[in-house]
Amino acid sequence: MSNGTSKTGQTGLNQVGLSNASAFASGTGARTSAEITAIILTAVLVIGGLEVSLRWFEVPQYVLPTPSAVWTALIKEFPLIAPHLGYTLIELSCGFAIGGSIGLILAAVITQFPFAEKIIAPYILILVTTPMLALVPLLILRFGFGFEPRIIAVALASGPMVMINAATGFRRVDNDKIALARSYGATTLQIFWKIRAPMALPMILVGLMIGAIFGLLTAVGAEMVGGGFGLGNRLTTYSSMINMPEFFAVIVILSMLGILIYVFFFLVGKKWASWEA
Template sequence: MKKLSPKTISRLAPWLLTLFVLVCWEAICRGFSIPTYLMPAPSQIYTTGIELAGPIMEHATHTLLTTLAGFAVAVVVGAVLGMIVGSSPVIYKAVYPMLVGFNSVPKVAFVPVLVVWFGIGTVPAILTAFLISFFPVVVNVAAGLSTLEPELEDVLRSLGASRLDILRKVGLPRSMPFFFASLKVAITLAFVGSVMSETVASNVGVGYLMMSASSSMNMPLVFAGLIVIGIMGVIMYELFARLERRLTGWANRGQNAAH
């Protein structure tokens, strides 16, 4: 039997672990005769997902578009704010405590306020996704810019570079690994924000679907919604991980070589 290479094992490991978890899950549900309304087996979730594939995909598409809209706003606002915060030590010290305090507030507390301002629907979900996902972008971009060595800045200024030149030609490229790393975190948080808002203030989306299913004790549909959200999150995370490796591979040569 041909021995598998470490690279092949690394690629198969997530699939094998997922299969192992599903098999154990199925065995526990069947072995202990756990009622479906408490914990459905993967086979029951799969059957429900196939039967209701149309409605699930419709709600999932809406959630995905809502999440991407909130995420896009978070990236733009977070990158601009991160550049402002990271470009000046004074602004960094002044703004950072406020950002940390804002991020510490549970975003679900903003949903009722957003409903009052914008009504029930898509807008509160987009804004909640934005509010919960922009902080990692701000922090990482600001951290990337603030790690620029003062000695390097002094050398560049002595060569006639302006503050804008230093930011554009050195600071921003230096912060790119931080920026792309923050995108992987921010996109998963954006899903959390949009689904959280949909469970409270929407009549469409996976969050609304799960709330409707739970009210009728249709737990297989609830878990199907959870799995769909998880799959979308993994796909988007992997997309930005590949983008990060392609565009900032120069900053992680050793790590990329290991993969």
């Protein structure tokens, strides 16, 4: 019976990790020059094909600008966009730090005290199913057009994602190891820090990654709702002026931020949770 339990627990552990967050992480990456060349050629063909197609069909710039026009706008407008990028990063960093910390604490509490989950779970479900952007106007009425309403919105958006994934990781542990630790007199706190937390690290990183991406989207959306600064404000301004190359330049910056978030947590997981493989 113990062997079956051990195999089941091990199977559950193997299913948890950063590699399950996206198919992009399932492979080992490009290691040969041929693979790198193929990746570069594919990007060139896609971007070049889009450039040629838009020019060939004479698509107006205000409908869909060419990649070259977007690149030119990005270089030209970046000195103006850079301060707004800084504002967005401040909102994301502060809100994610608050929401992520609270999410991790709540995940630890509900896994150690099942009764607490019955109390907290309904409110977490409400936060997950409620679009945080709907609350931004109310937050603006209370806190004004500064950083506060945006940081709160980011925290409310990222916290539940971190909590759900972290709680899943805390629960997916090998029960045989916990039983063995208890037989040696380990306390609940020791079991949590020595067994549950390390084995839950892959899922914690997944939750942090998803929470950060949700936080970025919420921050941009909150900036579009109200306020005179941030990348979301730039999107609203450029679209109202029909400056589509500049509009898509901001979209490119936001895409790069999302990619950097993913790469950061992927590398952290590869360094600190590679034992899972």
